[in-house]
Amino acid sequence: MAGEKITTRAQDYSQWYLDIVNRAGLAENSSVRGCMVVKPHGYALWERMQAALDRMFKETGHVNAYFPLLIPKSYFAKEEQMAEGFAKECAVVTHYRLKSVPGKGIEVDPEAKLEEELIIRPTSETIIWNTYKNWIQSWRDLPLLINQWANVLRWEMRTRLFLRTAEFLWQEGHTAHATKAEAEEETAKMLEVYRVFAEEWMAMPVLFGPKSEGQKFPGAEYTLCIEAMMQDKRALQAGTSHFLGQNFAKAFEVMFQNSTGQLEHPWATSWGVSTRLIGALIMTHSDDQGLIAPPRIAPVQVVICALGKEAAEREASLSAAKQLATALKALPREEFFNFDTIAVKVDEDFHNTPGYRFNEWELKGVPVRVEIGPKDVAQNACVLARRDQPGKEGKQFGIPLDQAPLRIVELLKSIQANLFAKAKAFRDANTHTVETYDDFRQKIESPGGFFLAHWDGTRETEDKIAAETKATIRCIPKNLPNEPGVCMVTGRPSAQRVVFAKSY
RNA sequence: CGGGGUGUAGCUCAGCCUGGCUAGAGCGCUUGGUUUGGGACCAAGAAGUCGCAUGUUCGAAUCAUGUCACCCCGACCA
Numbered sequence: 001m002a003g004e005k006i007t008t009r010a011q012d013y014s015q016w017y018l019d020i021v022n023r024a025g026l027a028e029n030s031s032v033r034g035c036m037v038v039k040p041h042g043y044a045l046w047e048r049m050q051a052a053l054d055r056m057f058k059e060t061g062h063v064n065a066y067f068p069l070l071i072p073k074s075y076f077a078k079e080e081q082m083a084e085g086f087a088k089e090c091a092v093v094t095h096y097r098l099k100s101v102p103g104k105g106i107e108v109d110p111e112a113k114l115e116e117e118l119i120i121r122p123t124s125e126t127i128i129w130n131t132y133k134n135w136i137q138s139w140r141d142l143p144l145l146i147n148q149w150a151n152v153l154r155w156e157m158r159t160r161l162f163l164r165t166a167e168f169l170w171q172e173g174h175t176a177h178a179t180k181a182e183a184e185e186e187t188a189k190m191l192e193v194y195r196v197f198a199e200e201w202m203a204m205p206v207l208f209g210p211k212s213e214g215q216k217f218p219g220a221e222y223t224l225c226i227e228a229m230m231q232d233k234r235a236l237q238a239g240t241s242h243f244l245g246q247n248f249a250k251a252f253e254v255m256f257q258n259s260t261g262q263l264e265h266p267w268a269t270s271w272g273v274s275t276r277l278i279g280a281l282i283m284t285h286s287d288d289q290g291l292i293a294p295p296r297i298a299p300v301q302v303v304i305c306a307l308g309k310e311a312a313e314r315e316a317s318l319s320a321a322k323q324l325a326t327a328l329k330a331l332p333r334e335e336f337f338n339f340d341t342i343a344v345k346v347d348e349d350f351h352n353t354p355g356y357r358f359n360e361w362e363l364k365g366v367p368v369r370v371e372i373g374p375k376d377v378a379q380n381a382c383v384l385a386r387r388d389q390p391g392k393e394g395k396q397f398g399i400p401l402d403q404a405p406l407r408i409v410e411l412l413k414s415i416q417a418n419l420f421a422k423a424k425a426f427r428d429a430n431t432h433t434v435e436t437y438d439d440f441r442q443k444i445e446s447p448g449g450f451f452l453a454h455w456d457g458t459r460e461t462e463d464k465i466a467a468e469t470k471a472t473i474r475c476i477p478k479n480l481p482n483e484p485g486v487c488m489v490t491g492r493p494s495a496q497r498v499v500f501a502k503s504y
Numbered sequence: 505c506g507g508g509g510u511g512u513a514g515c516u517c518a519g520c521c522u523g524g525c526u527a528g529a530g531c532g533c534u535u536g537g538u539u540u541g542g543g544a545c546c547a548a549g550a551a552g553u554c555g556c557a558u559g560u561u562c563g564a565a566u567c568a569u570g571u572c573a574c575c576c577c578g579a580c581c582a
Contacts, residue, residue, distance in 0.1 A: 217582040355542035373541055
């Protein structure tokens with residue numbers, strides 16, 4: 001509520017991001033290091049994402065369950081790559097009781113030391129596969145398609161609200177399959193769910209494909225990802241889907257009897273997206289006036305501002321506003337809105353000036369604002385303002401009230417499409433093809449962006465490039481032109497171009 | 505974890521270098537009034553353990569040491 005304008009992107013990009021998080025009321029830092037408080041408007045964004053994703057998971061045959069927050073240390077150690085990958089960021093529970101010490105306050109009771117230490121989940125593969133051991137006996141138990149919505153904790157050194165916090169919210173899918181082919185198909189299918197969600201719901205264009213060896217999930221055979229470009233041209237990993245092979249089945253001795261009576265290890269996948277998506281949403285669409293939420297994700301899709309000076313004017317505006325809200329809510333539910341009614345809010349805050357109220361709603365990212373004042377009431381009309389075109393340019397005047405509901409729905413759809421098109425045009429304009437390492441090294445600094453380059457497929461070359469340029473391989477894209485060539489660094493053969501970028 | 509910076513009212517900050525009476529401003533908040541189509545105005549008012557701890561001193565927001573948190577840059581990072 002304080003102050004007026006937020007920092008512009010040109011002035012200071014990361015301050016702009018923090019200003020939006022703050023002024024749009026999305027989240028704040030808590031008194032606990034690295035852990036954020038997600039505020040109502042930020043949480044509402046997450047709920048919209050959850051609703052759309054959960055529906056998609058159910059449609060692809062998955063069910064939800066819940067597994068414990070605490071994992072015995074020994075489970076965690078069973079899968080070597082994973083233990084190694086996460087060891088440095090695990091919080092450990094060592095005691096189960098406090099005691100009051102006169103004069104010193106509350107202390108950990110040394111008598112209450114746990115026999116086996118517990119770690120707070122950084123991800124749940126181990127506890128889940130330890131459980132699957134009891135659930136899977138026959139090929140008839142497969143596939144097992146489970147998802148959980150949960151919090152996880154990774155002790156990050158440096159945190160940024162939503163993008164990297166110690167505790168965050170996510171969903172993690174964990175599936176078990178009878179055959180390798182089926183598990184691989186699942187891995188690809190869920191990546192596709194994420195792609196559709198990112199592009200059609202969040203209006204965020206993504207590249208997709210496998211990660212390089214060096215960037216994959218610890219414990220996975222390979223990792224598929226969706227990767228988006230933020231407005232500062234840096235890459236953000238927005239979702240991952242892992243083919244885990246039989247690694248966890250072997251580590252936890254999970255076996256099933258196939259239809260010919262033989263014992264086999266099942267094949268596994270896991271896949272997740274997190275509250276990081278809220279950061280992605282902000283940095284994909286927002287502008288110097290504040291947040292821009294794509295209509296399908298916006299917690300408030302339409303705000304109707306009733307305006308007026310005299311009590312009678314206010315009453316008339318408010319009454320028209322409420323009628324319009326009712327008409328909007330009465331529209332048939334449709335897929336575009338995830339079969340919800342349109343989320344409408346009537347703003348009757350007459351204490352603040354119209355300008356103040358318009359700016360506040362723009363800060364919060366509401367896609368469509370309707371203004372109804374005395375001039376509109378007089379002609380039984382209203383003004384429509386679209387958030388993706390701030391100021392007067394984005395306004396349509398004199399829309400008859402009886403036509404407004406359908407015009408608003410059209411507008412929401414148009415904004416959704418426009419945001420995607422804008423973001424895609426930006427990404428495409430900042431995606432470059434480079435042939436030589438010299439050219440790459442120069443252009444990664446300026447102008448920056450995504451670079452399509454040939455790479456020999458080795459870890460050494462990848463590490464060398466990362467060390468020298470700070471750019472990493474974001475993904476080996478499956479939705480971009482694909483041709484063989486020679487590695488820009490070593491000159492060795494390369495099957496296809498990969499995407500290099502600086503990333504979050 | 506390394507380098508740098510900052511912690512004073514809900515927010516942004518001044519005061520600190522050079523210690524001194526009762527700690528200030530703007531915004532926000534409360535009350536009353538006037539206002540209202542792109543961030544209104546007047547008046548009155550409430551609000552601060554000066555991040556925390558210890559030390560130096562007759563006296564500490566101010567000096568010293570420690571500690572915690574946050575921000576920026578690195579390192580690290582499904």
